[in-house]
Structures are given as C-alpha cells and as structure tokens.
Amino acid sequence: MYVFVYGTLKRGFINNWLLTESYYICPTRTNEEYLMVNLNYFPGVLELENDEYIDLGEPKSKISGELYKVDNRTISTLDKFEEPFFYRKRTYLENGVEAWMYFLKNEYYNDDSNRKIENGFWR
Amino acid sequence: MIIKDSYDVVVVGAGPAGATAANYAAKKGVSVLLIDRKKDIGVPLQCGGFLPGFSVLEELVPNAELPYTLKEFPANCINATTSYQRFIAPDGYSKGFEVTGYALDRKRFDKYLVHEAASSDAHVLIGTSVTSVDGKVLKCEGVFGNFSVNAKVIVGADGPSSFIGRNAGLVLEHDPMDIATALEYELMGVNIDEPSVEMYFGKDYVPGGYAWIIPQGNNSANIGIGIRRPMCKKGMSYRDYLNHFMEKHPIASKKLKGSTIVSVIGGLVPVGGAPSRTVSGNVILAGDAAGHLIATNGGGISTAMLGGKIAGETAAEFVQNKIPLNEYEIRWRQQMGIEIKTAVYTRKLMDNLMKSDTMVSAAFKMISSEHMKAIQCGKLPNTVRSNLLKLNKGM
Numbered sequence: 001m002y003v004f005v006y007g008t009l010k011r012g013f014i015n016n017w018l019l020t021e022s023y024y025i026c027p028t029r030t031n032e033e034y035l036m037v038n039l040n041y042f043p044g045v046l047e048l049e050n051d052e053y054i055d056l057g058e059p060k061s062k063i064s065g066e067l068y069k070v071d072n073r074t075i076s077t078l079d080k081f082e083e084p085f086f087y088r089k090r091t092y093l094e095n096g097v098e099a100w101m102y103f104l105k106n107e108y109y110n111d112d113s114n115r116k117i118e119n120g121f122w123r
Numbered sequence: 124m125i126i127k128d129s130y131d132v133v134v135v136g137a138g139p140a141g142a143t144a145a146n147y148a149a150k151k152g153v154s155v156l157l158i159d160r161k162k163d164i165g166v167p168l169q170c171g172g173f174l175p176g177f178s179v180l181e182e183l184v185p186n187a188e189l190p191y192t193l194k195e196f197p198a199n200c201i202n203a204t205t206s207y208q209r210f211i212a213p214d215g216y217s218k219g220f221e222v223t224g225y226a227l228d229r230k231r232f233d234k235y236l237v238h239e240a241a242s243s244d245a246h247v248l249i250g251t252s253v254t255s256v257d258g259k260v261l262k263c264e265g266v267f268g269n270f271s272v273n274a275k276v277i278v279g280a281d282g283p284s285s286f287i288g289r290n291a292g293l294v295l296e297h298d299p300m301d302i303a304t305a306l307e308y309e310l311m312g313v314n315i316d317e318p319s320v321e322m323y324f325g326k327d328y329v330p331g332g333y334a335w336i337i338p339q340g341n342n343s344a345n346i347g348i349g350i351r352r353p354m355c356k357k358g359m360s361y362r363d364y365l366n367h368f369m370e371k372h373p374i375a376s377k378k379l380k381g382s383t384i385v386s387v388i389g390g391l392v393p394v395g396g397a398p399s400r401t402v403s404g405n406v407i408l409a410g411d412a413a414g415h416l417i418a419t420n421g422g423g424i425s426t427a428m429l430g431g432k433i434a435g436e437t438a439a440e441f442v443q444n445k446i447p448l449n450e451y452e453i454r455w456r457q458q459m460g461i462e463i464k465t466a467v468y469t470r471k472l473m474d475n476l477m478k479s480d481t482m483v484s485a486a487f488k489m490i491s492s493e494h495m496k497a498i499q500c501g502k503l504p505n506t507v508r509s510n511l512l513k514l515n516k517g518m
C-alpha cells in the first residue's frame with residue numbers, strides 16, 4: 001500500500017518519525033490539481049470538487065510530496081494522527097502509482113485568512 | 124467603629140476573596156479586620172460580573188466545599204439570569220451549550236459579601252490603604268486617619284498586582300502573556316432578546332483573548348474584551364479594540380448598534396496561574412493575588428471566594444494553634460489546584476493557535492459542545508488535548 005505525503009510527514013520535517021517503519025520511494029507530484037493552503041505549522045490540501053461553497057477560481061496546482069510504501073499498522077497510525085481534520089482518499093501520481101493521500105476536510109477551510117500555496121509545494 | 128490595635132487576622136482587599144476570607148475567619152471565632160482602599164465597596168467595578176450557576180460551580184471544582192455565599196445571595200444582586208453560553212469563532216461559526224449563569228450586580232454582591240463578614244463580627248474599614256507591612260505590623264492611612272495595626276495573620280486579597288504579595292516575596296509570573304487586560308462597557312439600548320452569554324474570538328477584534336456580551340436585562344448589557352498586549356497591533360489601544368468590536372464585528376455590531384455607553388470598566392486578569400507559593404511567614408494570598416481564576420475564560424469570582432474561604436478558615440485555625448499556616452497551600456491546591464493548572468495549560472495550547480483565525484475556527488469545529496463545557500470547568504478531555512497538540516505541532 002502506498003501513501004503520498006506533502007507536509008510535516010516528509011523527510012526532514014517534524015512528523016516524519018511516524019514513517020520510520022515505512023519504505024521511502026521517491027519525490028513525486030499528483031496528477032490532479034488541488035488547492036494547497038498553509039495552516040501555519042502544516043499545510044492542507046483540499047479537493048475542490050463536489051463542494052458548493054468554495055470558489056472554483058482558487059489557485060489549484062499539482063501537489064509536490066513524497067511517496068512511501070506502508071503497512072496496515074502505519075496507515076492506521078496515520079489515520080489516527082490526521083483525524084479529525086483530514087480524511088484519506090486515493091489519488092494518481094505522476095509516476096503512475098495510485099496512492100493514499102490525506103485531504104483537509106472542507107469544514108476546516110477558511111477562505112478569508114488561509115494563505116494559499118500556489119505552487120503546491122510546502123516546506 | 125473603634126479599630127483595635129491588634130487583630131488575629133487582617134484581610135487586605137474587600138473583593139469576593141477578601142470578604143469571604145474575613146467572613147469565614149470571623150465565623151471561627153477569631154478577631155478579624157477587613158480593609159479596603161476603595162471608598163465604596165465594589166466601586167469602581169473591575170469585572171464583567173458573570174457567575175455560573177451553583178451546580179456548574181460544583182462541576183467546576185468537584186473536590187471543593189464551596190462557600191454558602193455562592194448559593195445564597197439576595198435576588199437583587201442578580202441583574203439577569205442567562206441560560207445559554209455561545210462561542211463564536213472568527214469565521215462566524217458558532218456553538219454552545221445550555222448552562223445557567225448570573226449577570227451579577229457586583230456593587231450589590233460585593234457589599235452583600237462584606238455585610239456577611241460584618242455579621243460574623245469582622246470589623247470593616249473602607250477607604251483605607253495599607254502603606255507598609257513590617258512583620259506583624261501594618262501601617263494604614265485613609266479616610267479614617269493614619270494608624271498601625273498588628274496582625275497574627277495577614278491575608279492578601281488585594282488583586283492581581285497584590286501589594287501584600289509583592290511585599291512578602293510572593294509574586295505572580297511576569298510573562299506579559301500571563302496578564303490579560305479587560306476593558307468593558309456597560310451599555311443601554313442594546314438589541315438582545317435571548318438570555319445568552321456570548322464569547323467572540325478572532326485576532327482582528329480580540330488578539331489573544333475573547334470579547335463577551337453579557338445581557339443584563341432591560342436592554343442593557345455588559346460587553347468587554349480580555350486581550351493580551353503582546354498580541355495587539357502597534358498603535359491599537361484597548362479602547363480601539365473594544366470600539367472596533369462594538370462597531371465593526373459582523374455579528375456583534377448588529378446587536379450593539381445604537382446603544383449608549385453608560386460606564387467604562389477596566390482591570391487586569393492574571394491568566395498565568397498561581398504563584399509557586401501563596402504562603403510566606405504570616406502572609407497568605409487569596410483571589411486574583413493568588414491566581415485563583417480559570418485562565419481559559421478569565422472567570423474568577425467563584426474561585427476567588429473559594430480561595431478566600433479556605434484562607435479565612437486556615438488563618439483562624441492557625442491562630443487557634445491547630446495547624447501550621449502552610450496548610451493553606453495544601454488545602455486550596457487540593458480543592459481547586461488541578462482545575463486552575465489545567466486551565467492555564469489549555470490556555471497555552473490556545474495561545475499559539477490564536478495567531479491565526481483559521482486555526483481557532485478549526486479548533487472550535489473540532490471541539491464538541493460537551494467538551495467546551497468541560498474546558499470551561501477547568502478540564503481538558505484527552506481527545507481535545509491531543510487534537511490541540513496536533514494543531515500546534517502540525518499534521
């Protein structure tokens with residue numbers, strides 16, 4: 001099972017230790033374009049589809065991150081770690097792999113004060 | 124009244140903590156003098172005057188024996204009764220819970236507490252400041268003249284910048300983030316029809332704190348802000364912030380439009396918790412002077428009165444040679460120490476988030492109504508704690 005991470009779970013960031021038992025594969029990007037926002041200490045990526053209250057004029061971009069191979073235990077640790085703010089969904093990456101990715105729930109998105117990360121790369 | 128040369132217990136400060144201390148000490152049969160520098164008890168006001176209902180207080184401090192004066196006070200001390208508490212996040216999202224509370228008329232309430240102390244045979248002296256303390260001797264001056272008085276125990280219930288405390292080397296934290304400044308208006312002609320206490324958040328209106336609206340009945344209300352200086356914008360005064368909230372807040376301004384300010388109130392709120400020690404020599408501290416308040420909401424009437432009760436009882440028992448004075452430290456921490464500490468910890472977890480409206484809004488959406496109530500009661504449920512930590516550290 002693959003997971004694609006784009007924030008504090010990446011190598012060199014504070015929560016990467018959660019992936020110590022996982023296998024790092026490579027840096028890559030998503031095929032789809034999404035909205036990435038900066039939430040001070042971490043980023044969030046939002047799916048803009050199926051949502052009536054977010055303006056589709058938001059700057060979307062391919063999201064840059066890292067691909068890991070993980071086991072069931074790690075993915076359930078990550079699920080617990082990301083709740084209740086994020087949900088997990090499959091997405092296709094530029095290298096052809098389909099991986100799990102964590103998206104910010106729309107209810108936690110606040111258009112007024114979020115800083116958008118227009119190039120889809122958080123660091 | 125004739126002031127004696129010497130008392131078993133002298134209480135400095137006749138707010139809720141001091142008056143309660145004097146009352147409970149006197150009830151135990153020792154001689155008590157209660158001094159306040161104010162010429163009129165309860166004036167000027169320095170507080171919004173919100174008191175949660177007695178059953179909520181029992182939840183707040185389950186280990187405590189609360190003073191009877193929190194339950195039995197004259198009906199005319201209550202301006203209005205509220206039945207709901209609502210939190211309004213920066214993005215307008217709101218959430219709340221049903222809870223009984225009282226908008227107190229502090230001038231009446233404080234006078235009632237002082238009268239209770241006097242009924243228990245405490246001597247009361249208003250309009251009198253303590254100018255120096257040297258061991259057991261307090262030098263005083265004021266409208267009834269200048270004199271010295273001896274005390275076996277001195278209870279410092281003289282507020283957040285306690286002179287008695289500083290003089291005894293018992294000081295609160297000096298971190299500017301540990302002191303909130305409250306500025307309040309009494310308004311008449313507001314447009315509020317429901318009996319709800321409201322707390323508004325958002326850094327543009329209330330940096331590092333919140334604004335409140337407490338309905339006082341008859342179309343009047345107490346509104347105020349409790350904010351922290353290090354988080355304010357340069358060039359913005361506290362008054363600017365309160366006016367901005369009153370006139371510009373998208374939700375609150377509609378309710379407050381066209382109202383008249385009939386009173387301005389200001390005060391300090393020590394939100395850093397208790398000093399490491401509240402007993403030194405023959406001095407003990409209670410109320411704001413001892414950090415006896417819940418830092419998440421700044422509420423402190425009930426905790427101050429509980430601290431006062433314990434201070435008064437302990438001081439009397441010490442005078443009667445039953446216990447060492449240090450027992451005070453143990454007793455009040457047993458009865459409300461954990462709640463006061465937890466609230467400071469929760470407040471610190473929120474401080475960081477308060478730099479960003481998005482984060483505060485996210486936190487509010489994440490916390491359930493029941494948990495919000497628990498936080499108000501000095502608890503921090505585990506799920507809330509871990510989720511606040513996540514928001515602080517990043518996911």
